[in-house]
Amino acid sequence: MKILLVGEYSRLHNSLKEGLEYLNHDVTIVAAKDGFKNYDVDLPINKRYTNGFLKKFKNLIYRFTKIDLESLHVKKQIIDLQTQLSGFDVVQFINEASFLCTPDIEKTIFDLISSWNKNVFLLSCGTDYTSVKYAHDQKLRYSILTPYLNGKDQFLSSYGLKFLEPDFIALHHHIYKSIKGVIASDLDYHLPLLQHPKYLGLIPNPINTEQLEFKKLHIEDKIVIFHGINSNNYFKKGNDIFEDALTIINQKYADKIKIITVRSLPYDQYIKTYNEAHIMLDQIYAYDQGFNALEAMAKGKVVFTGAEKEWLEYYNIEEDTIAINALPDAKKIADKLEWLILNPDKIIEISSNARQFVEQHHHYISSAQLYLKTWGKQT
Incomplete structure (x- = not known):
């Protein structure tokens, strides 16, 4: 079976790929490099505007036009990779925003990859609408939002609050209409998904102990x-x-x-x-x-x-x-x-x-x- 894994966090898709390949499946990972962690990727999506003058230029353009040059750059690379990203039996996105783009570009990328393939699935293994909303509604004794709710907002972007913004909520609903189902990687994502009609269950994080x-x-x-x-x-x-x-x-x-x-x-x-x-x-x-x-x-x-x-x-x-x-x-x-x-x-x-x-x-x-x-x- 041909399997496309979209996005990478904490080496989850790499470990899953190693397990699937051991079982004689053909697996490809397409992802942006995960920041300083620098995990292996088969089809790397490069970020151009991450520092220096280009980052300042990108931010300036976005401030006045709401156009995100980095997101457009990512979308172009996905389109250029259409041949390599087509014809898979199963596709799994690691997140609702697998490339850290603006929600409109994430929606376009999701639609493109979905249209080129069969059987699209989603992972809940990092901040997303469901987990952040659950935490924000304080349905847990404590959560990743506890420090934010206690006033520690110096690293605001790390809390995933963007997933509660209208455009990201719309992206969430759009993705859930199309996917075959969503899988949780651990209990932190399992608990918020319980009773959701698209929830397929918890599969513990794969660890390559070898x-x-x-x-x-x-x-x-x-x-x-x-x-x-x-x-x-x-x-x-x-x-x-x-x-x-x-x-x-x-x-x-x-x-x-x-x-x-x-x-x-x-x-x-x-x-x-x-x-x-x-x-x-x-x-x-x-x-x-x-x-x-x-x-x-x-x-x-x-x-x-x-x-x-x-x-x-x-x-x-x-x-x-x-x-x-x-x-x-x-x-x-x-x-x-x-x-x-x-x-x-x-x-x-x-x-x-x-x-x-x-x-x-x-x-x-x-x-x-x-x-x-x-x-x-x-x-």
Whole structure:
């Protein structure tokens, strides 16, 4: 089967492609490079107006005409790739705005690619209308919008509030009229989609464990705590709270820990940087693990991330055995860090459990099989 994967976030489509290719399917990814992360793409869509004079020129033109030169540049590249983007049995868009263009251009690109192919599906694995609206309506105990609602709006674009604007809402409804169905990648997107007529269910993020070597942790001297920061998502990911927690714990156990903090590294460099770590601080305002957390868990790290009671119930597991739930409270995070520092045997135990969990529930080949089964039911 020929499969076209449109867009890329956090290496999800790359891992899915590897699973599908193992199962002897022909897979192509078309996507803009995901910022500084620089994931592999078969048909890369280049962004021209990202910095310097061209960015200023683009912004000036948009200010006075509402014409976005970058979006037009992306659309032209898609049209030029028509031959390579045609004749696929299944197409999956990673988001309602897979190329970060204006909604009118996203609609045009969606319509073009849909008209050239069969059986179009959508993923909900990042901010989109459904998840942002659910969070904005405060239907969760906390969400990615909690810091924004608490006044932390310095990185406003990171919260995905654009999806609540009329043009993006119209784009959402247009896409949902055309797709065969929508798939959620984890519980953070599963919960808002429950009861939606186009919802096809949750397929856990595919992780290529063969590329992620598990090394049994050894604690000979200090416990190494890794904190990777994406500057654009600083408040959305709860990095400010993690930093406060690290300050608390460092004042108490500076002789027992080593803290590594990095900012906005390319993917290949980032995933190597935390190799020596025992503990990784991932994100706070989540109920399930995203890609970064799962890859770290596959490598045997003890990860502070989304591991809420809904996740515990979904997978039927006990608290603090696979991952550590990172609550939006620096004191509570520091308390959990202290528990691990004082009980290093727990670090070793959770590390092993984390790898087994990823292999059992997130293996890239079994995930690819679930995608094929889900797509097949609708075609």
